[in-house]
Amino acid sequence: MAGKRLTGEALAAAVAERTGHAFSDRALLERALTHASARDDAGFDYERLEFLGDRVLGLVVADMLFAAFPDAPEGELSVRLNALVNAETLAEIGEEIGLAELVQAGREIRSLAGRKRVNLRADAMEALIAALYLDGGLEAARRFVLARWTARSRAAGAARRDPKTALQEWAHQAAGSAPAYAVEAREGPDHDPLFTVSVRVGGFPPGRGTGRSKREAEQAAATQVLVDQNVWTAQGEDA
Template identity: 45%
Template structure:
């Protein structure tokens, strides 16, 4: 099978040249585009999720030889969750090459977190089947990059901590308001405000809503703790 120019460009962004190009073609084919002669990426997604999990578990154990299971679990979850996978997919513009049916295309499928997260897992599996575990591990560690070293150790995230702060003072849980969205569809930038019913508020900007919400919550919590 000969790859299209679009997929060859994606292959360059991915940093892996497929000896079996049909694996890459399958990895970017959503179920909405499957047919009797075209396999979708669901089986690859299943495999890729397991490969990703093994690589991350191995990496976290190597990084902190003294960490307990209770410390490792939240770090692991943060690295393999769908939001993180989707962020990695956006990083290499996976959405641009996803093969989607008309309904998914019209509903903005190239930007959907679930489709992007599933897609990068399918791509990981394709690399694993094409070149083996070492190639898949190298790909994952390169794409996840500093995320592996910077993953938070605390199971509580900033949004949870802010909610607990509010509840302890008899306030309603904080709300998160999208102030603006900019940038191209494949790499949007969100500005989110974290707000409390007492009027306290802080804004933050990031490449995903979740990251912006976390950053806004962290900033607001820091200001609240400073003032008290």
Template identity: 45%
Template sequence: MARRKPNIDDLLRRLGYRFERMELLDEALTHVSAPNAGGQSYQRLEFLGDRVLGLAIAEMLYKTFPGAPEGELSRRLADLVRRESCAEVAEAWDVGPYVKLGAGEAHSGERRNQTILADVSEAIIGAVFLDGGYDAAKALVERSFKDLLATPRRPLRDPKSALQEWAQGQGLPPPTYTVVEQTGPDHAPKFRIMVKVKGKETAFGLGTSKRIAEQAAARSLLLQEGVWTEEEHGVA
């Protein structure tokens, strides 16, 4: 039994965008292996879409996290534009059935290939940019990446790095860590460490190693100063 051809209107509805030039969408969905692809595969649109995506995400981050330092914004950006995130968006669009592939690639399951899905998602963004301009492309990115924006897939930074960046941003010397207590036997020690940042209240952390205790102390100081919140960072 022949597979039912997917309805392009369903894809357009999931994208939330109507093309004036449907040939751009057709190009964005065409893999280089497709019959008669020629020079009209998605590769050039992917190149363009990658840059548009980066700009749109950077603008979203700048507005959404007004207090975040440059380092955090850069890590959030990297998390959102990486291949896995773009592929996740393509899967939400259910774009796989619409991708035009060569017979060999289609039979080997390349419609689920994460690299191809990620490339196609960027190509579609590039196509929308050419068809409707930056505002249309940005609106597509905002709709499609907003959930990923709220829930990063990878830790953005550890507490010690975050505290050092924050102190640097305040024009202060680096934090200092001091072991104030060590208890327990040698094979199972417990450390209590104090962290100081000039002009700020000290904070303490406990852990089964100095590293863990330092991270706990840094987290406590970040929470204490309101740099982090309990909702986002209260648990290690």
């Protein structure tokens, strides 16, 4: 998260560059980019905005998927939606637009790593989407979401279930037991770790994966087993 806070015109210009929307309500924008650890005397932070942003994002993505995949059943649409609005996707898009550089947070929050950092960045993205909606209406939020989410919605593997969930279901059928995950290594500094995780299912060859969080590495390891056992294809579709 940012150490030196941008405010006023400088903040509005930075956000406009990243979102394509010029905010008229600067106080709303600053609130949307203030974590509770750095709230001002008025008590403003983005916690309430997260709630609204989550719903706005869900509506826009659901509408996008409904139009883009007219033959997809409800179950497939739900899988696609869940993958597009989860914390990992929100955090990735936040990274792409440099959102963390604009968020004001306390020092202890800026140093978070792993899953906590993913959640923090996802929350900030939801708050920004809410601010776009409140300042510019649904169309302003829609433009931003479509610009950043459309390509992901059509990417290989977008219709996949969560890999750990899919592996657990397959493991019970194929081996009668649950997958067993183990952290094999943790490298790098505390603020930017790299985890290596293995997963075993009965007597099948183990899968291994790496990631910036333990969960990300577990997902990668689960994906490897699913691909190796021809449950999923390497191109991103169920076999």
